[in-house]
Amino acid sequence: MARLSEKLFKELVDLVYRESGIVLDNKRELLDARLATLARKKGYKGPEEIVSLLKADQSGDHLVELLDQVSTNLTFFFREPAHFNFISKTLLPELTARKRGQRQNRVRIWSAACSSGEEPYSLAMTILEYLGNDRSWDLKILATDISTRMLRKGIDGVYTKQQVVKVPTVMVQNYFERTGDRQNTVYQIKDEVKKLVTFRRLNLLDSDYPFSGKFDLIVCRNVMIYFDLPTKQALLSRFHRYLSDGGHLFTGHAESLTSYEHLFKRVQVAVYKK
Numbered sequence: 490m491a492r493l494s495e496k497l498f499k500e501l502v503d504l505v506y507r508e509s510g511i512v513l514d515n516k517r518e519l520l521d522a523r524l525a526t527l528a529r530k531k532g533y534k535g536p537e538e539i540v541s542l543l544k545a546d547q548s549g550d551h552l553v554e555l556l557d558q559v560s561t562n563l564t565f566f567f568r569e570p571a572h573f574n575f576i577s578k579t580l581l582p583e584l585t586a587r588k589r590g591q592r593q594n595r596v597r598i599w600s601a602a603c604s605s606g607e608e609p610y611s612l613a614m615t616i617l618e619y620l621g622n623d624r625s626w627d628l629k630i631l632a633t634d635i636s637t638r639m640l641r642k643g644i645d646g647v648y649t650k651q652q653v654v655k656v657p658t659v660m661v662q663n664y665f666e667r668t669g670d671r672q673n674t675v676y677q678i679k680d681e682v683k684k685l686v687t688f689r690r691l692n693l694l695d696s697d698y699p700f701s702g703k704f705d706l707i708v709c710r711n712v713m714i715y716f717d718l719p720t721k722q723a724l725l726s727r728f729h730r731y732l733s734d735g736g737h738l739f740t741g742h743a744e745s746l747t748s749y750e751h752l753f754k755r756v757q758v759a760v761y762k763k
C-alpha cells in the first residue's frame with residue numbers, strides 16, 4: 490500500500506494532536522500501519538483517500554474513525570492491582586465513614602479513558618465485594634473514552650476467557666455469566682455490575698466537561714503518557730476542579746506527577762488526594 494507523503498503525514502500528525510492530544514511525531518511506522526489497517530477494514534484505496542475523506546468530512550465521523558484507529562487501547566481487568574487494594578483497604582473505609590457522618594450515600598467515580606470497560610468494571614466489582622449486602626449506597630461509575638469502538642465493547646461487556654484471567658475466581662463466579670460452548674466460552678458482565686457503569690464518549694482535551702456534580706474518585710491511567718506537558722498540566726487542573734474535597738485521583742504507575750505543578754497531595758505511588 491502506498492505511503493503518505495511527508496507533507497500529508499505532518500498534516501495528519503497535527504490533526505490528531507489538535508483533536509486528541511495524542512503525539513505521533515516520531516511514530517511514522519505506527520501511523521502507516523494503522524492507516525493501512527483502516528483502509529483495509531473500510532475498503533478505502535489507501536491513506537490518500539483517508540486524508541481526502543477527512544478534509545471533506547462534515548459529520549466528524551471520519552475523524553472519529555481515525556482517532557479510533559490511532560489510539561492505543563491496551564487494558565485489562567485489575568491492571569495495576571495496588572489501586573484496587575488501596576480502594577478496599579483505605580479509600581472505601583474512609584469514604585464510607587465520612588459520608589455516613591455527613592448523612593450522604595452518594596458515591597461518584599469517573600474512569601476517564603476507560604478503553605473497552607475492564608477498568609470501570611474492575612472498579613465496580615471491587616466496590617461491590619467491599620459493600621457485600623449493603624445496598625444503601627447510591628453508586629455510579631462514569632466511564633469515558635474518545636474511542637467509540639472501545640466504548641461499544643464496554644457497553645457489550647462480553648469478554649473472552651483470556652481477558653478474564655486476571656479477575657479473581659470468586660469475582661468471575663459472582664459477576665460474570667458464562668455463555669457459549671466449551672470451545673468458545675465467553676464471559677458476560679452481569680446486569681448487577683453493568684447497571685452501575687455508564688459509558689459516554691468524552692475527549693479529555695475539551696476545555697470543560699459536561700458534569701454538574703463532583704467525583705469522589707477520578708481514575709485516569711495510561712493515557713497521559715501520550716500527551717505533552719501543557720496538555721497534562723491543563724488536564725490535572727480540570728481533574729482538580731471536578732474532584733470533591735478529600736477526593737482521590739489515580740494515575741498510571743508510570744505517570745508520576747512530580748514534574749508538574751498541581752494542587753494534589755501525594756498519598757502513595759500513583760495515588761493523589763485533593
Ligand SMILES: C[S@@+](CC[C@H](N)C(=O)[O-])C[C@H]1O[C@@H](n2cnc3c(N)ncnc32)[C@H](O)[C@@H]1O
Pocket residue numbers: 508509510511560561562563564565568601602603604605608633634635636639691692693694709710711712741
Ligand atoms: C492505553 S488505554 C488505557 C486504558 C485504561 N485506563 C487502563 O489503564 O487500562 C488509553 C485510552 O485512552 C483513550 N484516549 C486517548 N486519547 C484520549 C482523549 N483525548 N480523550 C479521551 N480518551 C482518550 C484511548 O482511546 C484508549 O482507550
